[in-house]
Amino acid sequence: MAQLTSDNPILQLEDVRQRYPNGHVGLDGVSFDVATSEVVAIVGPSGCGKSTLLRCVNGLETIAGGSIRLDGQVITGPGVRWELIRQRVGMVFQEYELFPHLDVLGNLLLGPLKVAKEERTEATARALGLLERVGLADRADAWPRQLSGGQKQRVAIIRCLMMRPELLLLDEITASLDPEMVREVLDVVAGLAADGMTMLIVTHEMSFARAVADRVLFMDAGRVIETASPERFFNQPATDRARQFLAMFRFDGPPQRGGAPS
Amino acid sequence: MDVNTLLDYLPLFAQAAVLTIGIAAMGVACSLVIGLLGAIYLYFRTPVLRQFFAVYIEVSRNTPLVVQLFFLYYALPKLGLVLSSAVCAITGLAFLGGGYMAEAWRSGLEAVPPLQFRSALSLGFKPIAALRHVALPQAMARAAPALTANTVFLIKETSVVSVVALPDLVFVAKDLIGASYNTSEALTLLVLFYLLILLPVALAAAALERKLRHGEFGT
Numbered sequence: 200m201a202q203l204t205s206d207n208p209i210l211q212l213e214d215v216r217q218r219y220p221n222g223h224v225g226l227d228g229v230s231f232d233v234a235t236s237e238v239v240a241i242v243g244p245s246g247c248g249k250s251t252l253l254r255c256v257n258g259l260e261t262i263a264g265g266s267i268r269l270d271g272q273v274i275t276g277p278g279v280r281w282e283l284i285r286q287r288v289g290m291v292f293q294e295y296e297l298f299p300h301l302d303v304l305g306n307l308l309l310g311p312l313k314v315a316k317e318e319r320t321e322a323t324a325r326a327l328g329l330l331e332r333v334g335l336a337d338r339a340d341a342w343p344r345q346l347s348g349g350q351k352q353r354v355a356i357i358r359c360l361m362m363r364p365e366l367l368l369l370d371e372i373t374a375s376l377d378p379e380m381v382r383e384v385l386d387v388v389a390g391l392a393a394d395g396m397t398m399l400i401v402t403h404e405m406s407f408a409r410a411v412a413d414r415v416l417f418m419d420a421g422r423v424i425e426t427a428s429p430e431r432f433f434n435q436p437a438t439d440r441a442r443q444f445l446a447m448f449r450f451d452g453p454p455q456r457g458g459a460p461s
Numbered sequence: 462m463d464v465n466t467l468l469d470y471l472p473l474f475a476q477a478a479v480l481t482i483g484i485a486a487m488g489v490a491c492s493l494v495i496g497l498l499g500a501i502y503l504y505f506r507t508p509v510l511r512q513f514f515a516v517y518i519e520v521s522r523n524t525p526l527v528v529q530l531f532f533l534y535y536a537l538p539k540l541g542l543v544l545s546s547a548v549c550a551i552t553g554l555a556f557l558g559g560g561y562m563a564e565a566w567r568s569g570l571e572a573v574p575p576l577q578f579r580s581a582l583s584l585g586f587k588p589i590a591a592l593r594h595v596a597l598p599q600a601m602a603r604a605a606p607a608l609t610a611n612t613v614f615l616i617k618e619t620s621v622v623s624v625v626a627l628p629d630l631v632f633v634a635k636d637l638i639g640a641s642y643n644t645s646e647a648l649t650l651l652v653l654f655y656l657l658i659l660l661p662v663a664l665a666a667a668a669l670e671r672k673l674r675h676g677e678f679g680t
Contacts, residue, residue, distance in 0.1 A: 282586065285583050292583075300599050
């Protein structure tokens with residue numbers, strides 16, 4: 200296993216356990232740290248708990264045991280002001296979740312104006328700057344329904360950035376996109392990584408995880424099975440489970456049929 | 462039909478219309494607020510309050526306004542609570558309308574995808590702020606037709622408030638017919654005044670609905 204602790208972790212999970220109301224175990228003792236400016240990709244089969252893990256980190260799921268620390272401060276347990284934590288931990292969803300009743304600029308300004316109580320002129324300037332940065336400078340007045348999936352997801356990402364988060368959680372943000380739009384979104388994420396944004400990325404885009412992540416966590420059945428550098432994980436996975444998982448992403452033609460009739 | 466009679470009656474009807482509009486406006490406003498509160502408690506499944514509103518909705522929607530008004534005006538004083546005619550009428554309308562509005566608001570709220578709410582929370586909104594800035598505006602766009610229908614329904618329901626001795630449009634019409642048998646003139650004015658009140662409401666509501674729905678659904 201690669202390093203489990205790092206020098207200046209911004210996020211520390213220790214034996215985090217989560218259970219759904221129906222009794223299904225979401226997380227079965229997950230521990231790892233994320234260093235400042237580190238990009239961690241979480242991969243694994245559907246239902247392995249990777250999305251649950253992200254939701255626990257920003258309090259959309261309640262954990263049943265263990266602890267989560269953000270910048271040294273425990274953010275689990277009773278009395279946590281999640282509305283304050285969530286301003287520091289941005290989350291981008293698979294289905295974008297732009298607010299359809301607001302135009303693009305309105306989506307970007309809602310959090311800064313209503314939550315952070317920022318000045319409108321200042322927030323607007325920042326919003327326009329971010330739109331420019333993701334190539335959507337001319338779409339500030341557009342309604343979400345007028346945008347393509349890739350454009351919506353780029354807006355969703357910078358809507359998070361408007362809150363100046365210390366950590367960004369990306370939950371399968373390209374899973375609903377048409378293939379030709381995946382690239383434009385991943386380019387934005389790669390840019391953020393280059394700028395030193397700390398990110399926890401749940402993804403099925405293996406080549407992207409490989410290119411942008413500093414570390415890959417492989418999860419199965421609510422546990423972290425393997426932690427490794429992308430190089431190592433994708434070239435020489437240490438566990439059978441990871442090998443099986445990675446094999447699913449390779450298509451070598453139809454399975455061989457044994458005993459063809461002669 | 463006599464035009465002079467119509468003109469003679471006009472001021473009486475205008476005066477009664479002011480009363481009808483006042484009672485209706487207060488009743489509709491109160492029922493919108495009561496309905497919204499009920500819908501929020503139902504939506505968040507708040508213990509106790511949710512059950513309270515569930516019972517309230519059934520009682521309010523399954524008793525006629527006339528009966529509610531009789532109760533407020535004739536039964537409550539026996540129990541030691543004397544309300545003026547106007548307060549009775551507004552309370553009755555609010556009680557009846559609250560149940561209908563709660564269901565309209567709730568259908569709107571439940572039509573907003575839950576992830577919208579969570580998405581707002583993830584930006585740092587407190588639940589009540591997420592409701593106000595994200596869920597409710599969308600719920601309103603979805604519930605607008607039902608809210609409008611209820612509003613028009615409640616305004617029409619004011620036509621029974623004369624049972625608690627309020628001189629509304631119906632009261633004036635009945636009074637004039639009883640006094641002078643000018644039935645066609647009085648009823649013509651009654652129809653006209655209700656249309657005069659309700660048509661602008663319907664048009665304004667349609668305009669408001671278009672505005673509310675524009676962002677999400679286009680024109």
